[in-house]
Amino acid sequence: MVRFSNNIIGLLNFLTFLLSIPILGGGVWLSKHASTECDRWLEKPVIAIGVFLLVVSLAGLIGACCRVTWLLWVYLLVMFLLIVILFAFTIFAFVVTNKGAGEAVSKRGYKEYRLGDYSNWLQKRVNNPKTWNRIKSCLQSGKVCTEFQNKFLNDTFPDFYTENLSALQSGCCKPADECNFTYVNPTTWTKTANATLNNPDCTTWDNDPNILCFDCQSCKAGLLQNLKTDWKKVAVINIVVLVFLVIVYSIGCCAFRNNRQENWKRY
Structure with a gap:
């Protein structure tokens, strides 16, 4: 049971690592084959998301499975900031899309x-x-x-x-x-x-x-009407993602505590 949280965090980050590869590959492909202004708009954000997921998932994977406490601490810090940013964006999206209709x-x-x-x-x-x-x-x-x-x-x-x-x-x-x-x-x-x-x-x-x-x-x-409709949908999805991230963050905190306890036992 002590290692259960570490295993869960390791598994989730392994899956995230696999997901980051096609995202990053898609961004690189867009950078070489972009033919329109819309494609060029997507190129940098897609690459940035791919790199972010790759780095964070590796930090979480190594930190949880190899008991590297400082990496797991960095992972939890990034997760906490991500939760705060998503929460703020969700509130912002509801506020700025509250007005306007056909x-x-x-x-x-x-x-x-x-x-x-x-x-x-x-x-x-x-x-x-x-x-x-x-x-x-x-x-x-x-x-x-x-x-x-x-x-x-x-x-x-x-x-x-x-x-x-x-x-x-x-x-x-x-x-x-x-x-x-x-x-x-x-x-x-x-x-x-x-x-x-x-x-x-x-x-x-x-x-x-x-x-x-x-x-x-x-x-x-x-x-703006299209944007309003899309942002409303994104905000709802963000709520679901926030709940998921909070659960993962809680499990990550347990894994971090497990790492510290094992380090204390060694000394």
Whole structure:
């Protein structure tokens, strides 16, 4: 029973070590084969996560199985910091994603999104020109509006307005309803005499497939709506991970105590 906690920590870290290898390999592969801005964004974080898991798992594995007390102490310290960071991020995610939602439009199957409805912190991030240009490049290379165009190309005017569009499709691939543009096809709209240009997005819109509404406030809002949904899911997953980490940390503390007791017996 005395060595049970050491064995459990050793097993868990061995599995983590195995997991870190494909993650690290994936990051190295991305660094050599990245063809888009989105891929290059992923490259460094994936490598960093792989290296982190590799180093921490080795520390925990050697510390628990070889009775190296100082390595196990380092492992427990890193685990404690990780628990604190995850807890803080979870609270932060719930706070910054608490505001914002799509607005239902009369006789429309989709919602429209306004940047001002979301938290100030998120608004500042997407309003930064350098940040938004990288995000926009990602959206364009991801062919968000190309797929949108192909999917709804044969829709008539009434059919299109009943479609259930995603937040990005609604915000980035078509003009706002209040612009009163004339529908030609999903990504082609004609500005008419009765067009309303009070909304700055109406003047930003362009039928060029590379422009559309990628610089619109509605596109930024659509991205934040996606981010809000994803962060909510991540926050829930984080709670589960936190519970798991606390359990592992508790077992690790037992293993650390076992190491110290065995060291005392030797002397």
